[in-house]
Amino acid sequence: xxxxxxxxxxxxxxxxxxxxxxxxxxxxxxxxxxxxxxxxxxxxxxxxxxxxxxxxxxxxxxxxxxxxxxxxxxxxxxxxxxxxxxxxxxxxxxxxxxxxxxxxxxxxxxxxxxxxxxxxxxxxxxxxxx
Numbered sequence: 001x002x003x004x005x006x007x008x009x010x011x012x013x014x015x016x017x018x019x020x021x022x023x024x025x026x027x028x029x030x031x032x033x034x035x036x037x038x039x040x041x042x043x044x045x046x047x048x049x050x051x052x053x054x055x056x057x058x059x060x061x062x063x064x065x066x067x068x069x070x071x072x073x074x075x076x077x078x079x080x081x082x083x084x085x086x087x088x089x090x091x092x093x094x095x096x097x098x099x100x101x102x103x104x105x106x107x108x109x110x111x112x113x114x115x116x117x118x119x120x121x122x123x124x125x126x127x128x129x130x
Contacts, residue, residue: 001027001030002019002020002021002022002023002024002027003017003018003019003020003023003027003030003031004016004017004018004020005017005018005031005034005035005038007038008049008118008129009127009128009129009130010128010130011127011128012042012044012046013044013045013046013047013076013127013128014046014047014048014049014118014121014127015035015038015039015046015047015048015049016048016049016051016114017031017035017048017049017050017051018050018051018054019031019050019051019052019054019055019057020054020055021054021055023054023055023057025063028057028059028063029066032066032067032070033070035048035070036070036071036072039072039074039075040072040074042074043074044074045074045075045076046072046074046075046076047075047076047077047078047079047121047125047127048075048076048077048078048079049079049081049111049114049117049118049121050078050079050080050081051081051114052080052081052082052086052090053081053082053083056086059093059097061100064096064097064100064101064104064105065100065101067097067101067104068100068101068102068103068104070104071101071103071104075103076107076125077107077108077109077121077124077125078105078107078108078109079109079110079111079117079120079121080108080109080110080111081110081111081112081113081114081116081117082110082111082112083112084112087110090110091110094108109124
């Protein structure tokens with residue numbers, strides 16, 4: 001297992017996912033399943049923060065379709081933490097993903113740090129952090 005996943009706030013309105021530098025494609029699938037389980041454990045909207053800085057996640061058609069099939073109804077915005085150098089690629093994948101998997105790629109946002117991601121969720125979606 002080359003990732004971590006946990007609730008990011010006491011209200012359980014944000015799940016924080018983080019890859020390690022040894023992540024492989026199977027980790028994407030496992031992380032997606034675990035995230036869906038966590039979201040389905042509550043009735044309210046849950047946003048995701050995904051720290052992809054340690055790895056370069058390359059998605060193919062099968063990956064995108066799998067992600068789409070795993071999106072719970074209560075998933076909100078997805079904030080991806082990416083290095084500035086990988087931002088153009090991530091935006092391209094988001095555009096492609098929106099046509100193939102509209103639920104999984106519905107509300108994408110990008111940040112360069114965890115603090116920036118949390119701030120975005122606070123400002124845009126009134127997420128509470130202590």
